[in-house]
């Protein structure tokens with residue numbers, strides 16, 4: 001059994017500990033388990049489009065994907081929420097749990113340090129400037145795969161007949177949006193959740209993620225799946241929102257056609 005498969009089995013066993021005593025799986029636990037699977041699948045797709053990495057680097061990136069949300073199960077079991085502000089920072093806690101639970105014991109210390117760093121920063125507003133440069137490729141990849149998986153999830157959620165307890169927004173739905181947030185997203189700059197006032201603001205802010213992807217293969221996936229076109233379809237008819245989609249597509253096309261960072 002290879003290292004990833006072994007870790008995957010350990011992860012599955014750990015999550016099974018959060019099933020109900022009768023064997024049924026709470027929806028929130030199952031949703032996060034599926035999200036991890038999706039981030040692993042997207043990581044494999046990014047890797048397929050970025051052939052410059054060694055098999056060992058690919059293993060490290062796949063382990064980052066597997067463990068990136070490790071603390072979500074404990075978070076839900078203890079706090080019944082996925083909101084970090086009401087519980088704990090799930091990036092920090094997931095990183096700590098890798099050690100606490102004794103995962104990947106045979107991996108070299110440098111690889112473990114890289115995975116722990118990438119998991120720790122996967123949910124931060126930006127990658128901290130003091131992250132060791134050797135850990136950047138892993139941090140960038142897990143952030144890309146997570147963003148693409150979250151975009152898929154949000155599109156499914158807002159497209160209708162889908163409910164997911166992992167999406168809980170404390171924002172009202174309404175017809176308008178903040179012009180300032182739209183301009184920030186148009187520039188491809190990330191918007192803080194605390195600045196958002198409506199669901200439209202939230203959806204508009206997601207367009208800035210087109211400027212926060214790192215790998216050309218990630219941009220290819222976003223374009224192939226038309227993630228931003230589908231996101232735009234959720235928003236009102238307006239020329240400025242069309243501009244937003246156009247700018248996101250142009251940014252993605254530029255990254256797709258660029259060299260690997």
Ligand SMILES: [Fe+2]
Nearest residue numbers: 068069090123
């Ligand atoms: Fe996360």
